Amino acid sequence: MESPTRPSPDSPVSLHVNGCRREAAVAPGTALLYVLRNDLALNSPKYGCGLGECGACTVLIDGVAARSCVIPVKAAQGRRVTTLEGLGTRQRPGPVQQAFIDCQAAQCGYCLNGMIMTVEALLRRNPHPSDQELRNELQHNLCRCGTHVEIMQAARRAARLRAGAAQGRLP
Numbered sequence: 001m002e003s004p005t006r007p008s009p010d011s012p013v014s015l016h017v018n019g020c021r022r023e024a025a026v027a028p029g030t031a032l033l034y035v036l037r038n039d040l041a042l043n044s045p046k047y048g049c050g051l052g053e054c055g056a057c058t059v060l061i062d063g064v065a066a067r068s069c070v071i072p073v074k075a076a077q078g079r080r081v082t083t084l085e086g087l088g089t090r091q092r093p094g095p096v097q098q099a100f101i102d103c104q105a106a107q108c109g110y111c112l113n114g115m116i117m118t119v120e121a122l123l124r125r126n127p128h129p130s131d132q133e134l135r136n137e138l139q140h141n142l143c144r145c146g147t148h149v150e151i152m153q154a155a156r157r158a159a160r161l162r163a164g165a166a167q168g169r170l171p
């Protein structure tokens with residue numbers, strides 16, 4: 001008779017998330033998304049496909065958009081992880097968050113975490129993207145509600161708000 005497989009013991013991980021050191025104990029190979037949501041109570045990144053294809057789970061790792069459902073948590077150790085919670089607060093949303101609120105760019109809202117984080121990552125490296133560059137960046141983020149027109153409006157407004165904030169003025 002075969003002996004049952006024993007689960008791998010949890011091991012400690014230390015992460016730098018939204019400017020704070022955070023610790024968790026997880027099984028080796030656990031995806032970053034699960035640690036953020038289940039262990040650190042950061043629920044903005046969403047589980048959509050679990051395959052790296054829809055973008056709902058997007059976070060920034062060292063400022064670059066990354067799909068946390070397919071990244072082992074160990075790979076994020078020693079790097080700066082930013083979630084939607086790290087871009088602003090309900091009282092003081094960041095420019096990209098504010099743009100999506102202003103444009104009411106959501107129906108169910110499930111895709112919005114990924115849309116906002118993807119736009120944030122683009123604007124960090126290219127503050128004045130063309131429409132085509134915005135489209136290229138967002139083309140692999142899926143929105144099943146078909147809110148693409150409003151999302152593009154929000155992305156354009158985000159670029160204006162962010163540029164205005166960088167110059168210390170309102171757009």
Ligand code: FES
Nearest residue numbers: 048049053055069
């Ligand atoms: S849940 Fe990660 S890409 Fe879909």
Ligand code: FES
Nearest residue numbers: 107109111143145
């Ligand atoms: S607003 Fe529903 S999936 Fe995009």
